[in-house]
Amino acid sequence: MKADMHIHTTxxxxxxxxxxEALELAVERGLGCIAIADHNSFEAYDLIKDDGRVIVIPAIEVSSSEGHILAYGIDRDVPCRLSARETIDEIHDAGGYAFAAHPYRWWSGLGEKVTLSNPFDGIEAGNARSYRRDNRSALALSKRMGCPVSAGSDAHTKDQLGKTYVILPDGLKTQKEVLNAIISSPREVVTANRSVTSTLRYGVKAIGLWAARGFKRM
Ligand SMILES: [Zn+2]
Ligand SMILES: [Zn+2]
Incomplete structure (x- = not known):
């Protein structure tokens, strides 16, 4: 089963x-599971969670003061701008798993030192919007830490959805089974990588957004 564990919606x-649309694309592209990981919003998840064709995992991408953290399987929102450690504690209190999102990405990634020195449940080892080099480093770090891996497209537009995924056993039926499968043993990750061209575009856009927000990290 293919699971794209990092999708953004409107x-x-x-x-x-x-x-x-995310749901229809997931079906079309043969995904058995998607995690909607909007920034501090469960609204999309609430709309599509009961579809029945695709398992939808409740998730959010939290902007900690040290970088982005993915929270899977949580039952409530988690505040932004806490330290990585505080964010992980909040995620655990909400019954979820904390994964270091794209840890090697400039600006929004946690970086190796922060990832290594905090009790993450796992690492996002494939992200279609990361450089190939950064995805390789993330996978190597997960091996070094001996921790579970996740992967996702980080899709913000339709063309990206499903480009990166983690491979899970077939036949999983519930959110809980999916999360257990990810947490219980190392999984294979299939990832696309960001091209140099799109990275340059992304860099410009990210800086633009950052400036518009009064120089606060997103
Ligand atoms: Zn992110
Ligand atoms: Zn994201």
Whole structure:
């Protein structure tokens, strides 16, 4: 089963995928599971969670003061701008798993030192919007830490959805089974990588957004 564990919808500031469209694309592209990981919003998840064709995991991408953290399987929102350690504690209190999102990405990634020195449940070892080099480093770090891996497209537009995924056993039926499968043993990750061209575009856009927000990290 293919699981794209990092998708943004129109409920993220910069997301352009309607939640129902995300669902249809997931079916079309043969995904058995998706995690909607909007920035501090469960609205898309609430709209599509009961579809039945695709398992939808409740998730959010939290902007900690040290970088982005993915929270899977949580039952409530987690505040932004806490330290990595405080964010992980909040995620655990909410019954979820904390994964270091794209840890090697400039600006929004946690970096190796912060990732290594905090009790993460796992690492996002494939992200279609990361450089190939950064995805390789993330996978190597997960091996070094001996921790579970996740992967996702980080799709903000329709074309990206499903480009990166983690491979899980077939036949999983519930959110809980999916999360257990990810947490219980190392999984294979299939990842696309960001091209140099799109990275340059992304860099310009990210700086533009950052400036518009009064120089606060997103
Ligand atoms: Zn991120
Ligand atoms: Zn993201």
């Amino acid at each position: 409920f993220s500031d910069d997301g352009r995928i309607d939640p129902y």
